[in-house]
Amino acid sequence: MSLKSNLHNLKERYKGKKMAPAFNAIHTFLYAPNETTHSGSHVRVVDDLKRTMNTVIMALVPVLLFGIFNAGYQHNAAVDAANGVIRQASIFGNFLTWENFIMGAWTVLPLVIVSYAVGLAVEFLFAVIKGHEVEEGYLVTGMLVPLIVPIDTPLWMLAVAVVFGVVIGKEVFGGTGMNILNPALTIRAFLFFAYPTWMSGDKVWVHQAVDLAGGPDAISGETILGYLAQGKGAEMSYSVADMFFGFIPGSVGETSTILILLGGLFLIFSKIASWRIMVSAVAGALVMGLIFNGVVDAGWITETSKFYGLMSFAFWQHLIVGGLAFGIVYMATDPVTGAQTNRGKWVYGFFIGFISVLIRVFNPAYPEGVFLAILLMNVFAPTIDHYVVRGNINKRLKRAKNATILPRDVEGKAQELKAETV
Amino acid sequence: MALLSKKDANLILDPLADNNPITIQVLGICSALAITAELKASIVMAFSVLFVMGMGNVVISLMRDIIPSKIRIIVQLVVVAALVIMVDQVLKAFAYELSKTLSVFVGLIITNCIIMGRFEAFALANGPWRSFLDGIGNAAGYGLILVIIGFFRELLGSGTLLGFKVLGDPIEKTGLYSIGYENNGFMLLSPMALIVVGLIIWVQRSRNKALIEEN
Numbered sequence: 349m350s351l352k353s354n355l356h357n358l359k360e361r362y363k364g365k366k367m368a369p370a371f372n373a374i375h376t377f378l379y380a381p382n383e384t385t386h387s388g389s390h391v392r393v394v395d396d397l398k399r400t401m402n403t404v405i406m407a408l409v410p411v412l413l414f415g416i417f418n419a420g421y422q423h424n425a426a427v428d429a430a431n432g433v434i435r436q437a438s439i440f441g442n443f444l445t446w447e448n449f450i451m452g453a454w455t456v457l458p459l460v461i462v463s464y465a466v467g468l469a470v471e472f473l474f475a476v477i478k479g480h481e482v483e484e485g486y487l488v489t490g491m492l493v494p495l496i497v498p499i500d501t502p503l504w505m506l507a508v509a510v511v512f513g514v515v516i517g518k519e520v521f522g523g524t525g526m527n528i529l530n531p532a533l534t535i536r537a538f539l540f541f542a543y544p545t546w547m548s549g550d551k552v553w554v555h556q557a558v559d560l561a562g563g564p565d566a567i568s569g570e571t572i573l574g575y576l577a578q579g580k581g582a583e584m585s586y587s588v589a590d591m592f593f594g595f596i597p598g599s600v601g602e603t604s605t606i607l608i609l610l611g612g613l614f615l616i617f618s619k620i621a622s623w624r625i626m627v628s629a630v631a632g633a634l635v636m637g638l639i640f641n642g643v644v645d646a647g648w649i650t651e652t653s654k655f656y657g658l659m660s661f662a663f664w665q666h667l668i669v670g671g672l673a674f675g676i677v678y679m680a681t682d683p684v685t686g687a688q689t690n691r692g693k694w695v696y697g698f699f700i701g702f703i704s705v706l707i708r709v710f711n712p713a714y715p716e717g718v719f720l721a722i723l724l725m726n727v728f729a730p731t732i733d734h735y736v737v738r739g740n741i742n743k744r745l746k747r748a749k750n751a752t753i754l755p756r757d758v759e760g761k762a763q764e765l766k767a768e769t770v
Numbered sequence: 771m772a773l774l775s776k777k778d779a780n781l782i783l784d785p786l787a788d789n790n791p792i793t794i795q796v797l798g799i800c801s802a803l804a805i806t807a808e809l810k811a812s813i814v815m816a817f818s819v820l821f822v823m824g825m826g827n828v829v830i831s832l833m834r835d836i837i838p839s840k841i842r843i844i845v846q847l848v849v850v851a852a853l854v855i856m857v858d859q860v861l862k863a864f865a866y867e868l869s870k871t872l873s874v875f876v877g878l879i880i881t882n883c884i885i886m887g888r889f890e891a892f893a894l895a896n897g898p899w900r901s902f903l904d905g906i907g908n909a910a911g912y913g914l915i916l917v918i919i920g921f922f923r924e925l926l927g928s929g930t931l932l933g934f935k936v937l938g939d940p941i942e943k944t945g946l947y948s949i950g951y952e953n954n955g956f957m958l959l960s961p962m963a964l965i966v967v968g969l970i971i972w973v974q975r976s977r978n979k980a981l982i983e984e985n
Contacts, residue, residue: 502950502952504950504951508954520968520972541955542954542957543954544955546952
């Protein structure tokens with residue numbers, strides 16, 4: 349007997365019992381259930397919610413792998429830098445090495461495991477208590493969470509944050525599909541406000557930098573935005589190519605813009621994510637970046653200003669540093685929390701990019717704001733949709749009002765009758 | 771013989787749980803979020819409100835037949851203001867540090883909707899003894915929630931209770947801190963206080979299904 353029929357039998361046996369949702373979840377995760385339609389006039393498609401989620405995870409795998417290599421690479425680069433050795437990144441020379449992979453996997457995989465174990469435990473618990481099926485919502489969230497936190501985030505903090513994010517961000521609203529905030533970003537925001545020392549500074553982005561701090565082997569790695577916020581842009585040794593390919597310190601999965609771009613294209617072509625949101629968010633970020641560059645060019649702020657470093661940063665380079673690209677591709681396009689109408693998506697995406705760069709420049713304590721911008725726009729998404737729908741109704745109403753109906757009686761005068769408004 | 775008749779006892783007991791001013795009537799949230807970062811401040815606030823409400827309800831109840839209804843709000847405000855100023859002065863005289871922590875929020879007891887609400891809803895229509903019990907009961911219900919919120923916020927946010935380092939010393943890394951535990955800074959921010967209130971409401975309603983509204 350195959351695993352599939354075994355699971356099916358288990359499901360039958362536990363039908364109506366409290367634990368049933370837990371078994372059903374495993375069954376439907378692995379196989380198409382036996383109860384689906386096989387005949388008749390139904391549209392049969394395979395892209396259900398689970399397939400959607402799995403596609404996003406597939407788009408995330410390259411980013412995760414890169415994050416693993418980069419974790420090891422950044423550690424070794426920081427050690428080199430502390431010893432005064434100048435290091436040039438080369439993909440096959442010192443990046444894709446077993447040493448980097450093992451060190452990275454040893455630190456990144458525990459984050460992934462904790463994220464999934466805790467998050468799914470909460471999901472299963474709520475499904476059993478509330479007596480509904482386990483929802484697929486956590487599959488993507490669980491993969492996003494380890495990618496948007498600093499590499500050395502303590503596992504217990506991650507666990508606490510995941511519980512908070514899943515319960516307060518999702519389950520209290522009624523579970524997957526009902527949440528108004530993106531759960532992964534709720535988790536990130538919780539970590540940011542609860543444990544700020546672990547989320548910012550020049551120690552958290554490089555593996556072991558916190559442990560070694562203060563000792564003779566101390567290493568550090570500041571993000572590019574961190575350098576700029578402190579006005580130390582000139583000390584930075586990263587080239588634009590480093591930023592674009594991702595050989596820079598940062599949260600685990602956010603650094604490689606090119607892989608994120610490929611993931612984004614994959615999501616667009618598989619029609620999972622909305623290209624409207626991505627395009628308009630990029631436009632929004634560019635517009636805000638141009639405004640800041642314009643302010644600098646006009647000479648309205650001087651080099652002594654504490655915003656000078658980030659404001660004078662070339663507008664298009666905002667897209668390839670920090671978490672902006674990752675946020676736009678994988679988080680802003682969340683179909684549940686984003687705007688639903690096509691015109692609304694343009695507005696929603698534009699403001700995400702616009703506000704991200706705004707917060708990035710003006711936040712005194714932490715030079716990044718993508719997660720705050722997306723959470724803010726999550727809150728406004730229903731309002732945007734409301735006005736888009738309202739606008740459409742008004743437009744059609746107007747059309748109906750102005751419409752004329754010619755009388756059927758051709759003998760009589762061609763009297764124009766106003767149509768009754770509905 | 772019981773000290774209080776069943777009806778009178780309910781005046782005190784109802785607001786503690788099933789008719790709690792904060793979790794059921796959702797009044798007085800503002801101060802519950804603002805001053806509960808420390809347990810001590812919560813307790814002092816709870817007792818201040820207890821005094822103001824107990825006394826205020828008695829005074830209003832005694833005067834209820836001579837207050838013209840057109841100006842009753844002003845009369846009520848004068849009574850609350852007088853009592854609040856008394857509390858404020860006592861705090862400034864005997865607990866200056868604490869009164870600085872509570873700052874404007876003692877003065878803002880005047881605007882606490884629970885107090886005016888009980889004056890309007892109860893003291894204007896009942897005798898002094900029953901009004902007194904009602905005031906004490908509602909203030910206790912308010913204070914209870916304040917203390918619960920204050921307990922969790924101070925314990926998880928600062929690792930202390932009433933200023934005592936119950937979880938160890940975060941700087942010298944003793945107690946829980948020696949194994950890597952860290953204080954949760956989010957707990958000290960007001961949004962988290964609101965979430966704690968929400969969690970209390972959640973727990974209360976799932977224990978007593980009768981409180982869940984139909985919709």
